[in-house]
Amino acid sequence: MxxxxxxxxxxxxxxxxxxxxxxxxxxxxxxxxxxxxxxxxxxxxxxxxxxxxxxxxxxxxxxxxxxxxxxxxxxxxxxxxxxxxxxxxxxxxxxxxxxxxxxxxxxxxxxxxxxxxxxxxxxxxxxxxxxxxxxxxxxxxxxxxxxxxxxxxxxxxxxxxxxxxxxxxxxxxxxxxxxxxxxxxxxxxxxxxxxxxxxxxxxxxDAAGFLLSATGFGLAMYALSEGAGQGWGSARILLPAVLGVLALVALVVVELRRPEPLLDLRLFGDRLFRSVNLLSLSSGAAFLGMLYLFPLLMQDALGMDALHSGLMVFPEAIGVMIASQLSGLLYPRVGPRRILIAGCTVVAGCLALMATITPESNLWAVRGLLFVTGFAMSHVFMPSQTAAFATVPARSTGAASTLYNAQRQLGAALGVAVLGTVLTALGTVSTNAAGTPVANLAAYRTAFLVAAALALVAAAISFSVRDSDAAATMRPAPGGPSEPAPEAPGRAPASL
CATH class of the missing domain: 1.20.1250.20 (MFS general substrate transporter like domains)
Structure with missing residues (x-):
């Protein structure tokens, strides 16, 4: 008991x-x-x-x-x-x-x-x-x-x-x-x-759930992380990818039939939890794919070393930290839906603008673009993480956190895999009129546009988020900051 x-x-x-x-x-x-x-x-x-x-x-x-x-x-x-x-x-x-x-x-x-x-x-x-x-x-x-x-x-x-x-x-x-x-x-x-x-x-x-999740997620992560470099048609990638997908399909079938599953996939029946997870998967793939792609562009096209290319990315972090204060003030008044739509849309625009970067670009303008990207991404991070658990019963917090973090890991791997595949397919090196090898900016341009498309997918998913579902996270406690807000009927208490 x-x-x-x-x-x-x-x-x-x-x-x-x-x-x-x-x-x-x-x-x-x-x-x-x-x-x-x-x-x-x-x-x-x-x-x-x-x-x-x-x-x-x-x-x-x-x-x-x-x-x-x-x-x-x-x-x-x-x-x-x-x-x-x-x-x-x-x-x-x-x-x-x-x-x-x-x-x-x-x-x-x-x-x-x-x-x-x-x-x-x-x-x-x-x-x-x-x-x-x-x-x-x-x-x-x-x-x-x-x-x-x-x-x-x-x-x-x-x-x-x-x-x-x-x-x-x-x-x-x-x-x-x-x-x-x-x-x-x-x-x-x-x-x-x-x-x-x-x-x-x-x-x-749940031994069966563990074995299937370990096999499915492990093989899927391997294929996503190595597919771009080894080639998606390679037997070393194709076989693990197929087996991983089959294991994940079997995992869904098995877990939905178990009364006490290792992964409580029934939580995805919750509209808000499902929408926010899909949004986080797509936006995370776009953003973390950009963090993989941008230093490569700086080193390949602009000839920077690893240290200076890393410094170029740092304004993004400053943008996230500054915007986290503003987003926290907006959330209770505006709700997650409009913030998420605006954040994902601006991120998509910034990633599309990164496709225009060339060796002649003003580096301070590029840094400003990274700052705006981080500023906008903070308006995705914070509302999504806050709203994701709004309708999850307290006793299911651990299971929901497991699913949320699993999709975040897959999203990161997916972003790197997709953008890495674009670079590999188009080639990162071309030759100029004199026959000298130069960076293939067209490959990077295409990859940034693909990242922008992933962010637009997240923006589209944001329209399915309802502020009313996240109401419990938007209102102050009626008796002061330490008193919990009343729960929706039939739900477990929000905190222990």
Missing amino acids: PTPDRTVPPRRGLNPKVAVGAVFVAALFMTIMDTTIVNVALPSIGRQFATDPAGVGVVNVGYLLALAVFVPLSGWLADRIGTRPVFLGALALFTVASLLCGAADSLTQLTLYRILQGAAGGLLTPVGMTMLFHAFPQQERMRATRILMLPTAVAPALGPVLGGWLVDGWSWHWVFIVNAPVGIAALVFGLLFLPDFRTGHAGRF
């Missing part, structure tokens, strides 16, 4: 909102930055281990596969064991794995330790988001979403900058070791102050 939802405070008292926010921001910053900082170090890693660029890519592939396998498991573990032990265990594993990566003396060792990092990262983000939404009641969800803006905005842009500086000034080992101080500090703080949220609704372990 399931136990009632409850919160177990730590021995040392601290506001759960402060404790959860501090630890989650630190962990999320570390994991998000890790996905971009390592890309800068791959050439140096390849040189040390005498491996070509294609071979050294296994370092990232192993991480992504482990991430895809463990994200679906996170919700069940948090419900079964509690959010605190799962989160702190994953944080400790990620920190130790980072140190092991920094000490690796072979490509095989480095790949194995990256798999451990990916396993920990697959648990950290969804469980951390579950804690955050348990700590903050419905009417304070926008405040919770603001907390996520620092790591979400700054980490992807800071990764290439910090990675370039560490690799050039020290060695590639430091792009992993740099995680240790952040991880240790967050772990100690969490052990002292982090509360534990227990739902008691885990049920029996």
Whole structure:
């Protein structure tokens, strides 16, 4: 018989909102930055281990596969064991794995330790988001979403900058070791102050769901991450892609028939949750695809090194952080629908304008364009993350967080795969009239237009979002900031 939802405070008292926010921001910053900082170090890693660029890519592939396998498991573990032990265990594993990566003396060792990092990262983000939404009641969800803006905005842009500086000034080992101080500090703080949220609704372990999700998501992530480089018609890509799709189809059939599934796909029957997830998938593919594409353009067409191309992207992070304050003020008054429509449309326009960048472009104008892109994208990030869980019962927060983070990972991989395929198909190098190899700007132009089209798809989906569905996240609590707003009839309480 399931136990009632409850919160177990730590021995040392601290506001759960402060404790959860501090630890989650630190962990999320570390994991998000890790996905971009390592890309800068791959050439140096390849040189040390005498491996070509294609071979050294296994370092990232192993991480992504482990991430895809463990994200679906996170919700069940948090419900079964509690959010605190799962989160702190994953944080400790990620920190130790980072140190092991920094000490690796072979490509095989480095790949194995990256798999451990990916396993920990697959648990950290969804469980951390579950804690955050348990700590903050419905009417304070926008405040919770603001907390996520620092790591979400700054980490992807800071990764290439910090990675370039560490690799050039020290060695590639430091792009992993740099995680240790952040991880240790967050772990100690969490052990002292982090509360534990227990739902008691885990049920029996769904072994079939886990095997099918691990196979489906793992093979799909592999195909998406490697397809552009190896060719979509290659047997090494085509076979995993087909098997992954079949496993995911089987996963849907099996999970919809189980009374206690590992992945509660019935949550997609909720109109608002479904719409926001589709919107996030498409907009995330556009935005994260751009973050992959833009540095390549700066280095290929403008001849910048990794450090300076990373600095060119940084105004995007500034735009996100500034807009997060404005978006938080607009959301309760305007609602998510119009903000999402405007944000996705402006992002699409900015990505289309990036297709016009040439070596003769004014770099300050380009930086301004990146700033506006980040400013507009903040009006997608914040409303979507806030509204996504508005109609999800409290006992299903862990399951909803698992699904939300799974689509975010797939969206990121999808964006890179689609835009990478465009570049590969058209070729990044052409020859001028004198027969000299030059950057093929037409390939980049097409890729940016494809990214703009993905953002327009997100804008179209935004029209299906109804402000009335997200009403619980728009109104202040009737008795003050600490008193929960009344729930819709028949729904579980919004917070524990």
